[in-house]
Amino acid sequence: MSEDGGKTLDGLARIPSVERLMSSAPFESLIAVHGRIQTIATLRRVLDQCREAAQSTPTSLAQTSYEFFAAQTSALLDADARLRLRPVFNLTGTVLHTNLGRALLPDSAVQAVVDALSRPVNLEFDLDTGARGDRDDLVVPVLRELTGAQAATVVNNNAAAVLLMLAALAPGKEVVVSRGELVEIGGAFRIPDIMSRAGARLREVGTTNRTHLRDYAEAIGPRTALLMKVHASNYAIEGFTHEVELGALARFGREHSLPVAVDLGSGSLVDLAHYGLPKEATVRQTLEAGADLVAFSADKLLGGPQAGLIVGRKDLIAKIKKHPLKRALRVGKLTLAALEPVLQLYRAPEFLRERLTTLRLLTRPTTEMQAAAERLLPVFERAIGPTYTVRVEPMLSQIGSGALPVDLLPSAGLVARRADGKAGERVLLRLEDALRALPRPVIGRIADHALRLDLRCLETADEAVFAAQLASLRL
Template sequence: MSGNETGKDVRELLARVPAVERVLSSVGAQRLIAEYGRTQVVDAIRAAADALRRELLAHASFDTSFNFEAKLVEDAARALAARSRPRLRAVFNLTGTVLHTNLGRALLPDDAVRAVIEALTRPMNLEFDLATGSRGDRDDLIDDLICELTGAEAATVVNNNAAAVLLTLSALASKKEVVVSRGELVEIGGAFRIPDIMSRAGAKLREIGTTNRTHPKDYDEAINPRTALLMKVHCSNYAIEGFTKSVSVDEVARLAHARRLPMAVDLGSGTLVDLAQFGLPTEPTVRETVDAGADLVTFSGDKLLGGPQAGLIVGRAELIRKIKKHPLKRALRVGKLTLAALEPVLRLYRAPELLRERLTTLRLLTRPAADMQAQAGRVQTVLQHALGDAYSVTAEPMMSQIGSGALPVDQLPSVGVVIRNAAGKRGGRALMKLEAALRALPRPVIGRMADDALRLDLRCLETADEAAFLAQCAELRL
């Protein structure tokens, strides 16, 4: 066939591409309009028609009976569905990290979820005092409850713990010095460092001691007329072992009070109960820290507390009042959804004997090994059948971690499935392809690669989600 004949065929095919208005009148396009609206459908069909013309100009082969109108509707539907898919999506967290920062940290308990839905769909008394009929303070919604659980005189809430520290320092130590042990100058997630936060707050850091050893006299000798407060930072995201020495909260508090200075503690992953009663490593509670003499304590709502992202500040009433009057407080305050979720989570702590059952984070952290072992057998069977002889799938013991900087050196015995290349082949490329395929599922599956294997830790795969997970696995195709 000559070039002229080929060109003629292409022109004939181009002439068969239907006009956008004609496609819009089809039944398929009308269904799309009902779902997505005319504006989006017109754009999608126009883009599909342009793409089709490019194919034809590139001499793509189409049968003479090919239905171009149906193709445009199909391509438009595919594009609209992809465009409408949420960027923020539910995933299966099989990484072994319970409080995974990149996957949203704590999962809310049912009571909190219902409260958030209520707040989303109805007007709420966010800043309205129902008793007096006048404007209220949104902190009043949970202030009494936080104080009841922590033993503090007063409390306030901001959008995360870094904000809590920033606001505290801005309100109490601007243009003054804050004394902190060098061994407590931690970096938290996202490269936010305590010295940087202090600098942004307008406070001057006064480092004392050494990386591994700090003594009471270091605090005492650092105090001068420019000192605003003494501060301790709980090193929840790393640990120093060996020849070490630190000064306890009560010792620092006594030193501060003897010099008429306030003493603040950043607990980071604050907890309201003794985790040891649930078989977990011990962490200082907020109440213990307040009882030890801390005038202010800052901690997260979405880590060990098991609630929404928030930063809580508790302590002496006069200091909390000063913090709440600072201009930054309005910029850092939380909205109704955070407060709606936080209150029911806090209420769960009034019944600590029921906490393991009702608080999602604690339920995952204390999940029985027998449950995970039985689940691993079911998952292994389905995955092996879906993946075939190219892979070896085994149920094996693993070690989970709490995550989000909480108890970094402590691990939790867990169970999961391990996927390797068959016959002991290393072949990392095949495993990476499988890992990508799992992430591409309708509800993406996030595991972790280690030691030439893809590991799926089942600690966070609760029974309610297992059926949906197995159904996806059964349909997995590479």
């Protein structure tokens, strides 16, 4: 037998048995936390790894104490038990970041969700009559008040709202849409694809940059079921352009007994211009302009949980709610628990900036981010060391999630660059990786040969947590 073969056998022989390890003192605490079944399964993984290592590199198995195997097993158990969905610091500069969960809920909505999680609720129970109720009725009254709609319904996102609307109102028939409005948004949501899945046939009119009312007039026929306008939520066409205003299209629709539906995308319930933000048509304004139905998101500009809302004519909403897809796309109690308090905040718009998290973040004055950056600068400098230089610099945040795509918000934050002045990004990527590995991961962005941490979404209450964990940064 070779010398290496002897070392391998010797190393393997020194590995304790599963039974001995599991009955040892170091494993008692692991069993108490993770349970015997999970602990023994993880220990077997550790032992398999040790045996493989000993066979490939005979000198690799230097430690065979019970404490060593307990530590290895504990590390794997902790990693497996760590929740995949974790809080992060969103320092990307995008307030409504789709990949980071979009809108943050206000405290009233968070508490309502906790209550719905921990107690029975009247999800489909009418407290006045004692009979079975409709879960939509929990939010329909306030939606009608805020939008002026005759009726409303709720599904799990705006894509579902559009799908259901088309499936209920235009199965096997044509829906007329301007070519300039055939949008694609994140996750490969395309209006033509949604139409085909809903069983409706797309009838394109006009051109990418110009569509006229005569284009709609030439397109309609006996198989036309719906006229549809789609908000260009993630792009803007500029230059030689023309689109048919909603009011004109609505009058045309009424003349030909064709309902007009609007996919508003983000869907604001208040005039954002009152808060110093770019103007966006509200849901109420869209209905008042003549739309028969409006579909919009609850988790973008509205600042609520993920949901899709459809408001408009009572007869059309009733038809939509009777469609079999409605049950498949309906929302659960947690969404409704969060949505109602958010909608209630809009009943007192004078307090909205203070109480609605999304609006508060969008309207933060630049001086707040500048002051936060100045406070955090020395802490961040010490944490990342001499490999980098850090400065406080002005930035431009964006609203995100396709809302007002060309509008930017003045902001400020921390900018880290290579101290040697070189443009290579490998060193910056190492810093970016280290920030993501922190207990509460920090998500920034690399642009123009620098790592940029926009502090718009770092509120004062979270600064201490952000600063404290930088001590554990490992580069």
